[in-house]
Amino acid sequence: MRLYWRPEKLCKKTRSNILVTQGTRGGGGGLRQILFTPHGFVKQALKAANASVKSEILDGKKYDAVMISTGDKDKIIGYFGSEGTLEKIQTWVDNNVLGDMLVEYTFSNYKDYGGVKFPTNLSNRQWKVPVFELAVKDVRPNVPADIKPEPQQQGRGNRWWEPGAPGSPELKSGVAVPVRLSEGVWYMTDPTSGSPHHSVLVEFKDFLVMIEAPSSEARSEELLAVTKHLFPNKRIRFVVNTHPHFDHIGGLRRFAVEDIPIVTHRSNIPFFQEAFSNPRTINPDKLAKSGKSAEFVPGDGKYVITDGDRSIELHLMQNLDHSSGNYIAYLPKEKFMIEGCIYNPDYPNAVLDPPSPFTASLYDNIMRLKLDVDLGIGLHGRVFPMTELAKYAGRTR
Numbered sequence: 001m002r003l004y005w006r007p008e009k010l011c012k013k014t015r016s017n018i019l020v021t022q023g024t025r026g027g028g029g030g031l032r033q034i035l036f037t038p039h040g041f042v043k044q045a046l047k048a049a050n051a052s053v054k055s056e057i058l059d060g061k062k063y064d065a066v067m068i069s070t071g072d073k074d075k076i077i078g079y080f081g082s083e084g085t086l087e088k089i090q091t092w093v094d095n096n097v098l099g100d101m102l103v104e105y106t107f108s109n110y111k112d113y114g115g116v117k118f119p120t121n122l123s124n125r126q127w128k129v130p131v132f133e134l135a136v137k138d139v140r141p142n143v144p145a146d147i148k149p150e151p152q153q154q155g156r157g158n159r160w161w162e163p164g165a166p167g168s169p170e171l172k173s174g175v176a177v178p179v180r181l182s183e184g185v186w187y188m189t190d191p192t193s194g195s196p197h198h199s200v201l202v203e204f205k206d207f208l209v210m211i212e213a214p215s216s217e218a219r220s221e222e223l224l225a226v227t228k229h230l231f232p233n234k235r236i237r238f239v240v241n242t243h244p245h246f247d248h249i250g251g252l253r254r255f256a257v258e259d260i261p262i263v264t265h266r267s268n269i270p271f272f273q274e275a276f277s278n279p280r281t282i283n284p285d286k287l288a289k290s291g292k293s294a295e296f297v298p299g300d301g302k303y304v305i306t307d308g309d310r311s312i313e314l315h316l317m318q319n320l321d322h323s324s325g326n327y328i329a330y331l332p333k334e335k336f337m338i339e340g341c342i343y344n345p346d347y348p349n350a351v352l353d354p355p356s357p358f359t360a361s362l363y364d365n366i367m368r369l370k371l372d373v374d375l376g377i378g379l380h381g382r383v384f385p386m387t388e389l390a391k392y393a394g395r396t397r
Contacts, residue, residue, distance in 0.1 A: 035070075036105045038086040038119060041078045044068060058088070073282050085110050085117065092282060096216050096250035099280035099288070101127050113139040176222035178230060182334050184310065186230065187377060188223055190215075197247060198379050199223055200338050201230070202331070204307040207237035210260075211312070211329050211338055212379050213251035217285050220251030224258065236260050238297065238305060240314065242340040242379065243323040244268045253287040256294035263305070265316055265325035266298035299327070309333075315369055317342070320361045328362070330371050337371060340379035343389060355394035363393035 034040035045051045048068040056065040056079070063079035070076070079088040088106050095101040103126050107119035118139045124132035176199075179187040184203035188210075190196040197214035201223075208231055213220050227236060239255040241264040242248060252262055253276065264272070272294070280288040287294070297303075303314040313330040320326055322341055329338040342362040366373055366386075376384045390396045 032070075035076060036089050036091070036103075036124075038107055041068075041076070041086060041089055045078065063087070083110075085119075094280075094283040095127075095246075096253075096285075097246050098127055098275050099278040100282050101278075111139075114141050116141040176219070176226045178226055181336070181375075181377070181383070185331065185334060185336065187383070188226065190219075196380060198377075200329070200377060200379075201227060202310070202312055203231065203234070204237075204305075204310055206234070206307065208234050209238045209240060209305055209312060210236050210255070211240040212242060212248060212340060213239050213255050214248050214379070216250045217254045220254035223251070224254070238263045240264070240305075240312070240327070240329065241268070242328070242338075243326040244271055245323055245341065248340055248379070253285055253294065256292060257286045257290050259292070259295070261295040261297045263297040263299055263303065263314070265327060266300065267325040269296045269298055272296060303327075315365070315371075317361065317365050318368070319364070320358065322358050322361075328365070330369075330373070332372070335372055335374040336377055337366065337373040337375070338377045338379065343376065343378065343381075343384070343392065345378055345381040345384050345388070355392055359389065360393045360395070363389055363395050 035044050045066050045068050051066060051068045053064055053066045056063050058065075058079055061081070063081060066078045066080065068076050068078075074091070076089060076091045078086050079090070081087045086107055088104060090102060090104050092100045093103055104124070106123045106125075107121070109120040110117045111120055116139065118136065120136045122132075122134040122136070123130065177189045177191055178201070179189050181187050186201040186203075188199040188201055190198055197212070197219070199213065200211040202209045202211065208227065210223060210227070213223065224236075236255070236258070237260070239252065239260050239262055241252060241262055244264070249272075252272075256262065256276075262272070273296070276287075276294050299314055299316075301316045305312045305314075310333055311331070313332065314327045315330060317326045317328060320342065326342070328342070330336070331338075339362060341358070343356070343359045366389075373386050376386065376389055378384065387396075
């Protein structure tokens, strides 16, 4: 990849002549991303009135650490090695799951390109996870580059709420819209989102169970408020997490504030405990302010919640690459199956060729477990019959 660099453009509010690839999210967008390049950071540090420098040991190596701030709680630290080149940049951003999430950029193997030193290896990690690597083949300083923004794509709208799609509830305004699927089973829908995340509320004799607390604290506030309206005299005994992807766990901490235990597969709990223990100084949520800790209930290959009449069975998926520790929920009395992300219904009569391996795995697991399913309930998308699932799993002609 070639980079065309024009340093004089870096900090002006005009289009910056630098080619970048996607995948560098985490430190902010637009002009702010320039701060996480060597030349952008140096230029900002030189003009920043609040810049400070001190010696610091990081990963066993001595650096000159230069800190700048672009806001009250926003700090960016650049680490300069013995040769005076910028080797790392660290900042912290707010994350629903991880709290103050470390975002680190690393630069190495600097070369001289016509008097401009530039790293030939750049990488980025968020928390512990590598998210971006770039090997630079060439840098041409001050060469004009005709860079134009890509035209905006015309959205298809919300495909999962396409009018006429089987099981699509009526569109209403509001974040958590309850749709009654049967006596005591409510589909807590999110029709206002382009990529909806739903939950399922199940009523038992003396308590309630919420299956999935996705997205954010705000989403869980809505779920709790709607539940209180529907059942003012019943408490939520458990909140069930199907799998540990961030869009499915962003609201769990709000339930912990209410002392509601989180049921998930035991393999997920070490991650949750570590993530939930991270500092939250940038944007403290209600759990952080409360001083409470989340309680986790570990499940195995099968975990059952029952009152003797109605049951929720949680079954661990096998041969599924989407996520480890991935549960589906089964309500044997109603013959309902609840899944998240494994099958996301598309338009009616859509052609999926080849079938998704996730969808095929879901169908095969249902057959393996000998579950008698009449209706599937998507935590993305909508409800669907088993005949549809079999079709899109490639298990029927």
